[in-house]
Amino acid sequence: MDVHNVSFYPLLLDILTDISEAHFVAVDLELSGVPTKRVRREVGKPSLQERYLETKEAAERYQILQFGFTCVHQDVANNKYILKPYNVDLSPLIQERGLEVERIFSFQSGAVDFLLKVGFDISRPFYHGVPYISRDESREAREMHAKRQDKSAMADIQIKPTETESLAFLDRVRSEINGWLQSSNTAKDDYININPIGAEGGNEDGAASDGLSRFEKRLVHQLVRAEYPDLVSLGKAGFVQVVRFNKEREDKVAADRKRELNERINRQKGFRWVVEALLGSDITRLDLRECARDPVTGEQVFADMDEFSAQFHRAQTLLRGNPRVIVGHNCFLDLVYIYRTFIGQLPDSVEAFQRKLHGLWPTIIDTKYMSTHNCGDISPVSSLEQIAAQLSAESVPKIEVDPQHDKYEAVEAFHEAGYDSFLTAQIAVKLSSKLERE
Structure with missing residues (x-):
């Protein structure tokens, strides 16, 4: 199932439910760049620490463009597994204004060339990608x-003594404020508007057509802050309003601003809700009203919020404190990128990364390791496509695809993250059963 920026929140409750009920979740990524192999003077293979540092450097530079994950439900009663693959483009952009977070990323020419050759639309993450914000x-x-x-x-x-216009502006503002404070109408007029020269003041909603410049506004705020501790300056469109300090009002304004910030962060959080669910973290701050949208248009729709809350509560109860089992194919690189993208700064040593990663996901399974372990010094075939082909004849255990997730049943889409996670999930089920029989 393809998920984009419009359909993400309408589908999120079902995604969280699928993750909460999953026996394990297979993951795969498509990236804007990968580690570059360095010329080494030493004989032999690079150490794990060297490989980690190369991957760390790449993860700090490049971007996850697509995140695929397949939720695998084990139907014990009917001795079968049910697969639900998702394919999600991720937007590199910070879409919520006012967060003051900058994100710098790069594209590697070789990686882009490869993606274009396999039919990947480089523009899609920018136009249709789901947003995210790391911890x-x-x-x-x-x-x-x-x-x-x-x-x-x-x-x-x-302000220098030679900047006469700025000094004159400050004198005018100071004079207007002092006049307002000394006026007999001060009790009646709860505010004074500092407008440009020639503009009519006194109207709470009115401002001159040519308002104060940003520089002039800063000067007004600075003057009030420095010389009038019992007053507060409020920036308006084109002018500055000065009012008396009111602790109750200021506390309410601060609380409202903090609430608005949290709402913006939660909207930008986007795909990180999915990652937090995989981690078994607390996701109770999710605003379920965002899920009451049309998956095609994104418009708000009527929804039974009691039903939404009940579904969310069931999923959260299963998820909280219970990280999912993560399965990947040759997934060391993917795990480094996931950590850097959604959690934060990577540690300098591979041992520290290992501790932090397993503190988040205690159980991680690599299907490449499963297929090549104890195979001698001549490496067998190990690509995702090759292993899937080798296991295609395995009929036990039975694997079904959920009818709402049937995109890949009749289509091969190698190097699409959702499809590769779908193959990884099948390999994990078939190979584990095969190894157990042997």
């Missing part, structure tokens, strides 16, 4: 928000 990026957004709210930390504009 580190969420933390960065909150830290930037806190700094913005701390007015004492703002750097002042230093």
Whole structure:
């Protein structure tokens, strides 16, 4: 099943349910670049630490363009496995405004050339990709928000004695504020608007057609902050409004801004809801109203929120504190990229990465290792396609594809992440059964 930015939230509850009921989840990625093999002077294979550092460097530079995962449900009563593959393009862009998080990424010419040759649409992640934000990026957004709210930390504009126009502007603003404070109508007028010269003030919603410049607004805010501790300046469209300090109002404004920030982060979180579900993390902050949308148009639709809540609660109960078993094929690289993309900074040593990774996912299975372990010093065939072909005759255990996820039943789509995760899931089921019989 293809999932894009419009259909993601309408499908998210079903995705979370499928993950919560999965015996294991197979994953695969398509990337904007991969590690470059370096010229080595030493004889022999590179160490695991060297391989890790090469992969770490690539993961910090390149982007996950597509994330495929297949939820595998074990039907014990009927002795069969039911597969539900998903194929998700990921957007590299920060789509929510105001988070002040920048994301720098690259495209590797060789990787792009390969993707184009297999029919991958490079523009699709940008136009139709599902957004995401990592744990580190969420933390960065909150830290930037806190700094913005701390007015004492703002750097002042230093006005030189020769900048006569700026000094005259400050004198005018100071005079207007002082006049307002001394006016007998101060009790009646709860505010004063600082407008450009020649504009009519006093209207709470009105501003001059040519408003104050950003520089002038900063000067007003700076003046009020420095000289009028009992007043507060509020930026408006084209002017600045000065009001008396009110702790209750300011606390409410701060709480509203924090709530709005959390809502923006949660909307940008996007695909990370899926990753957090795979990790068995707390996902109770998901706004279920976002799921009440049409999967084609994205428009809000009527939904039974009690039913949504019940479905979400069932999934969350199964997921919380219970990380899914993750299966991949030759998945060391994928795991490094997943950690860097959704969790945060990678540690410097492979041992530290191993500890952190297994702290998140205690059980990880690699089907390439399963198929090549104890096979001697001559490596057998190990590509995903080759192993799938070798196991195609295996009829036990029975594998079925959910009718709503039948995209790959009659179509081969190698190097599409969803399809490759679908093959990985089949290999894991068939190969484990074959190895057990042997």
